[in-house]
Amino acid sequence: MTLATGKVGVICCSGEDLPEGTISRVATRLVLEKLRPDQTVTLCLPLFLAGGEDERAFARVFPTIAVDGCSKKCAEAGTKKFSGKPVATILVSEVMKKYPHLKIKSREKLEPQEMELATKVAEEIAKKVDEILCKTAKK
Amino acid sequence: MENDKVVVVPCSGIGKSLGTVGRVATYKVIERMRPEKTRTVCLALLTMGDDDALRLVRENPCIAVDGCPAQCSKKNIEASKGRLVHSIIVTDFLRKNRNLKPEGVIELNDQGDKLAEVIAEDLSERADEILRKEK
Numbered sequence: 001m002t003l004a005t006g007k008v009g010v011i012c013c014s015g016e017d018l019p020e021g022t023i024s025r026v027a028t029r030l031v032l033e034k035l036r037p038d039q040t041v042t043l044c045l046p047l048f049l050a051g052g053e054d055e056r057a058f059a060r061v062f063p064t065i066a067v068d069g070c071s072k073k074c075a076e077a078g079t080k081k082f083s084g085k086p087v088a089t090i091l092v093s094e095v096m097k098k099y100p101h102l103k104i105k106s107r108e109k110l111e112p113q114e115m116e117l118a119t120k121v122a123e124e125i126a127k128k129v130d131e132i133l134c135k136t137a138k139k
Numbered sequence: 140m141e142n143d144k145v146v147v148v149p150c151s152g153i154g155k156s157l158g159t160v161g162r163v164a165t166y167k168v169i170e171r172m173r174p175e176k177t178r179t180v181c182l183a184l185l186t187m188g189d190d191d192a193l194r195l196v197r198e199n200p201c202i203a204v205d206g207c208p209a210q211c212s213k214k215n216i217e218a219s220k221g222r223l224v225h226s227i228i229v230t231d232f233l234r235k236n237r238n239l240k241p242e243g244v245i246e247l248n249d250q251g252d253k254l255a256e257v258i259a260e261d262l263s264e265r266a267d268e269i270l271r272k273e274k
């Protein structure tokens with residue numbers, strides 16, 4: 001059951017081993033800090049396992065968007081396994097295909113080109129947040 | 140043991156700058172200070188029980204790098220039956236370096252980066268010590 005909270009949860013994989021993981025993390029923070037600060041909340045994915053029932057209730061309380069770096073889709077699968085099925089998934093590697101000129105290699109500090117890609121991913125997340133809230137408001 | 144490397148596993152810590160400090164400290168170690176002796180793995184992969192990730196943490200000594208006392212990295216390595224040989228919490232280093240107050244999650248401020256450097260130096264020494272004992 002999803003409760004009407006007026007907020008959307010965004011869970012990213014954070015993928016420490018891949019540059020795409022850093023993009024997923026930075027894009028998620030851009031949404032939370034700049035694009036939709038009043039409409040979004042997040043949670044560390046590993047807290048589903050390390051935390052308690054409050055953490056595992058996350059995707060049942062908030063309609064949730066999973067943000068994954070690669071095709072293993074840990075955020076989507078983890079959210080579904082431990083909490084509830086995400087409403088949508090944004091895949092960084094898919095977004096990258098739309099912007100082939102934006103190359104990524106950094107895992108630590110993003111270069112301007114990498115930050116541009118993170119911003120593109122963040123804009124896609126924000127668009128999905130608006131769609132979800134619009135549907136929720138109509139119900 | 141695969142490649143004789145210590146696996147340094149930071150938490151995903153997306154809610155606080157402490158998580159970014161642990162993440163940045165890890166990259167300082169695996170990319171600059173001890174690239175030939177250390178590596179990392181995606182913590183989310185461990186949480187999901189990925190076979191390759193499980194094998195990696197079970198066959199190699201692991202260091203958990205956690206931002207806060209929730210210790211997601213440590214708990215996930217333990218739940219994966221990984222070879223956890225050491226763990227640190229960023230808040231412990233912050234207590235000893237009160238002048239280095241981290242701010243920012245997308246990008247750390249200079250003080251946060253310096254705190255990450257302090258932690259990275261400690262982690263590098265730990266990795267050396269662990270590999271010495273493994274021989």
